Amino acid sequence: MRLRAGGRSDRGQKRPQNEDAYACRPELRLFVVCDGMGGEAAGEVASRLAVDTILTQVKGAQRELEKAPPRSTDGFMVRSRRLGAAVELSNQAIYRKSQKNPQLARMGTTVVSAWVGDSVASVAHVGDSRAYLWRAPHLEQLTRDHSLVEEQVRAGLLARSESHQAKDQNALLRVLGREAEVEVDLTEVPLRPGDCLLLCTDGLTRVAKDEELADAIRTLREPQKICDHLVELANRNGGPDNITVVTVAVLQKSLWQRFWERVTP
Ligand code: CA
DSSP states (O other), X not given: OEEEEEEEEEOTTTOSSOOEEEEEETTTTEEEEEEEESTTTHHHHHHHHHHHHHHHHHHHHHHHHHHSOSBOTTSSBHHHHHHHHHHHHHHHHHHHHHHHOGGGXXXXXXXXXXXXXXXXXXXXXXXXXXXXXXXXXXXXXXXXXXXXXXXXXXXXXXXXXXXXXXXXXXXBSOOBSSSSOXXXXXXXXXXXXXXXXXXXXXXXXXXXXXXXXXXXXXXXXXXXXXXXXXXXXXXXXXXXXXXXXXXXXXXXXXXXHHHHHHHOO
16 A cells, blocks of 8 residues: 655744644654643643654564554454554653643643554644544545533534534543543554545634545645645634645556566565
């Protein structure tokens, strides 16, 4: 499975600094988006530490995975479990750093990450940064926000259509770095050629409708162009927050790959 990916992060129009961070590493098949929070520059420290810790952990796990059975005993693939463990470790790293340094106390970050295997993406997330899957002609949200607003919608107390204007938009029920332990949501998504994964922070999803995300993917196709377009769209709509987007397109196998598979048993 061949991938082509693009990424972009932007301060937006209103915030003094960019506390989002991301990694777009097609050679590792790893994609991470984080939305940091905390006073002064603490949010930047938390989101960068999360991205770096996950990258280091995944690099270390690559070789081990070649030997590991594809599924662990609980039904998840070993790859997914390793990604979940990497996110848990990043939580501990942020928590420890915030405990040691009073200026960084209460720093935290969301995370959404995708690690793509042969034909399945493992997705791990905490907070309200999201992953979407585009499979023509539909866009599906793969993650469920760990936010008060999402819980109110699920409980029937708030209509989904009103949730964009709801108060307490910022109230998250789970983030990295605030507690010694965190529960990480894992999901596994079978991929096929033509699919496109989109990871993003709420700086995009609060000012762009799902239909606009779908339109950008369908009409532009090229991952970097999609990211550039969506960042510009968020900025045109006021850019109230930092904006980060990563897109990953699943390509047809090359002629050479197909030939090789046919001639090797
Ligand atoms: Ca944000």
